[in-house]
Amino acid sequence: MTLLALVGIVITPLVILGLATLLTWVERRLLGVWQNRCGPNRVGPGGVLQAAADGIKILFKEDWTPPFADKGVFVLAPAIGMMTVLLSFAVIPLTFSSSIAAGLNVGLLFVLAMMGLGVYAVVLAGWASNSKFALLGGMRAAAQMISYEVFMGLALMGVVMMTGSFSLRDIVMAQSGLWFVLPQCVGFVVFLLAGIAETHRLPFDLPEGENELGAGFHTEYSGMKFGMFFIAEYAGIVLVSALITTLYLGGWQGPILPAPIWFTLKTTVLIGFFILLRAALPRPRYDQLMALGWKILLPLSLLNIVVTGAVLLLHTAG
Known part of the structure; x- marks a missing residue:
């Protein structure tokens, strides 16, 4: 090394x-x-x-652990949330060779795997708290995050089919002539919505719905353990924005300005969009959130795969 x-x-x-x-x-x-x-x-x-x-x-602040909680799991849960997000950044390329594992040929799968492990943080936090509100928030988070990970993975299949690689660096290089946000506009919208749900940000913050759950899965947390959940959430916003930049907006590519500046500008605009979305849209009901995923995003992502495959076959045959 x-x-x-x-x-x-x-x-x-x-x-x-x-x-x-x-x-x-x-x-x-x-x-x-x-x-x-x-x-x-x-x-x-x-x-x-x-x-x-x-x-x-x-x-x-007092870092209090409730006496009725499963102490080992209670302490471990926020650490899992933090670690999975930080590990995901290892394969995000700011430039051609700037990431820690820039040449990893399964970089996209690695990120999806880390996001999948992130579900354990909120589920274990809700269960270990031994609180009804926290447990309900954890169950909501599990259903929401696992469901939207399905749509996120399917949305990315079009990008992988067009690139022929799971390497994030190869995906950026394949966009040298045309950013994938245009030919993969449907996949882009599905991935964006799934990213909002995956980070459980407003309007998809149902695991933390204060109207019915108090604070949701982290109701019983205090001090730095409470802070770790929110640091992981904001780091997740940066991660999803960087992924969208890499997968759909050409990554570091752009005229005149240096590569890292282009990557930073695109990611910053997306972060601003995530933040302002919080002030613009109301929170839907939980059943509406799940219906959006399974009844709308799933058919759209499958249709995107079929159309992308047909176009690539026609292009190859021609």
């Missing part, structure tokens, strides 16, 4: 954690602009140090 790879292994998690923490401030500022109010503006210039203040505050 080269020295550069070792540095990347150390630096990447620190950068992602810093971005996730900063996003808590960015979200509140953007929502304030969207809703015609101030947002955080007292701590530091423009309130930029509010995220640091929140981090310091949560470190000093």
